[in-house]
Amino acid sequence: MKRNIFLSAAIALSALMFYSCSKDHDTPDKPDTSSVTPEAKSKYVIVAIAGGSSKATYMVTADSVTGGSLSFIGNGTETDAITFLNLQNTLFGVEFGFTGQGPVTPYTLDSSGSTITAGTKINAVTAFSWATLGDSTMLLCYPGLTKAAPVSTFTMISAINPRIIGSASINGVTLAGNGEVANFSSYTKIGSKVYAPYYCTPAIGSKTQFPDSVWVAIFDYPAMTLNKVIRGNQSSYIGDFGHEGMFAVENGDLYGFSNALPSSKKSGAIRIKNGRDEIDNSYFFDVQTTTGGYKIIKTQYIGNNKFLAELTDEVGVTKTNVNLYTGKVNMYILDVAAQTATKVTGLSSFKMPSLDLLSVYVEADKVTVHAIFKQDDDDNLYVYNINANTATAHKGLQLEGASVAYAIDKLNY
Numbered sequence: 001m002k003r004n005i006f007l008s009a010a011i012a013l014s015a016l017m018f019y020s021c022s023k024d025h026d027t028p029d030k031p032d033t034s035s036v037t038p039e040a041k042s043k044y045v046i047v048a049i050a051g052g053s054s055k056a057t058y059m060v061t062a063d064s065v066t067g068g069s070l071s072f073i074g075n076g077t078e079t080d081a082i083t084f085l086n087l088q089n090t091l092f093g094v095e096f097g098f099t100g101q102g103p104v105t106p107y108t109l110d111s112s113g114s115t116i117t118a119g120t121k122i123n124a125v126t127a128f129s130w131a132t133l134g135d136s137t138m139l140l141c142y143p144g145l146t147k148a149a150p151v152s153t154f155t156m157i158s159a160i161n162p163r164i165i166g167s168a169s170i171n172g173v174t175l176a177g178n179g180e181v182a183n184f185s186s187y188t189k190i191g192s193k194v195y196a197p198y199y200c201t202p203a204i205g206s207k208t209q210f211p212d213s214v215w216v217a218i219f220d221y222p223a224m225t226l227n228k229v230i231r232g233n234q235s236s237y238i239g240d241f242g243h244e245g246m247f248a249v250e251n252g253d254l255y256g257f258s259n260a261l262p263s264s265k266k267s268g269a270i271r272i273k274n275g276r277d278e279i280d281n282s283y284f285f286d287v288q289t290t291t292g293g294y295k296i297i298k299t300q301y302i303g304n305n306k307f308l309a310e311l312t313d314e315v316g317v318t319k320t321n322v323n324l325y326t327g328k329v330n331m332y333i334l335d336v337a338a339q340t341a342t343k344v345t346g347l348s349s350f351k352m353p354s355l356d357l358l359s360v361y362v363e364a365d366k367v368t369v370h371a372i373f374k375q376d377d378d379d380n381l382y383v384y385n386i387n388a389n390t391a392t393a394h395k396g397l398q399l400e401g402a403s404v405a406y407a408i409d410k411l412n413y
Helices: 009-025 172-176
Strands: 042-050 057-062 069-071 077-079 083-087 090-094 102-109 115-117 122-124 129-132 137-142 151-158 163-171 181-184 188-190 193-201 214-220 225-232 246-248 254-258 268-272 295-303 306-312 328-335 340-343 360-362 368-373 381-387 392-400 402-412
Touching (some): 042 102, 042 368, 057 069, 057 115, 077 102, 077 115, 083 137, 090 137, 090 402, 122 151, 122 163, 163 172, 172 181, 188 246, 254 306, 295 328, 295 360, 295 368, 360 402, 368 392, 381 402, 392 402
Parallel strands (some): 069 392
Antiparallel strands (some): 042 057, 042 402, 083 090, 090 102, 102 115, 129 137, 137 151, 181 193, 188 193, 214 225, 246 254, 254 268, 295 306, 328 340, 360 368, 368 381, 381 392
């Protein structure tokens, strides 16, 4: 080991004698690695339906999504889930359906980076809408779909020692108060409250007779008892069946997006300011006018007030009896603070699949977005890598043999 030796005769002599005796053992200290935790590795997890005769859904992992190809033909872990919620470095697969009961299955990565079932499946409701509430709890909702069976059931599940930790219910006819049935599109937790926008239908697959209003139910959490309902008329209802519509930004403000497809109102975003349980009447982001006539289909929050959004000009777009859409969309970056809409370059307009899930993963930098699309001139699914600041997209990983993508996420192992 190196030492500074001051030029004093006695000290110099002592140092020389010490060096002569110990030079054979004077080797650099080795760092103590006994308590060092190995750096976590990660993989992307992509869930898609494989083409061909099997039509099975597989979870397949990838080291990178910037290029190359990934096969879904008999590859990966088979799953029955179509929705995946990432909590505690675990993907919880949620089943959709009308049966009322279906398992929630936890998946993680093994030491080699392959997907495995992690622990026991949870017997819960099949879900029509869902959300993560913080970093350790998920909420699932099986809705009341008819006036004869109008009760929606909420189930709360902990991702820590996964188990059901609570349940609640609400009568959708009573909540709507207009002779129709209220169904929720999304849930956002701020403090001890959950904000749940909803839409109304007179029957399954029928259009509401009240399309020109915004409705948001506010629940006290964790009991999920109704606190109040707030209403607005800037646009139509927020979100839709399978289309999450409300998100919190970094300062706690909530933004809700309306497609206004069945409405005379403009498609755009409303705001609920943090700490104010009312719709902010001083704010409305008129996306439809800003984009020259395009309406919002789906949105996903990126960060720093920016959203990735599917927009349509409604030419050839129809709303089917199960609240799904057909027609062509363009991808935009919406900035709700600046109220700007920037078309993403590197992606042409494309026809929406029959089940449009907008599979997106946002990196920790809140700029890099990975989204799965199929362009009209190519029958293959690709991961497109989008820069939210520049609104540019680059074609990346090809999902070989995949027909419909359900999710893209990332797990450590």
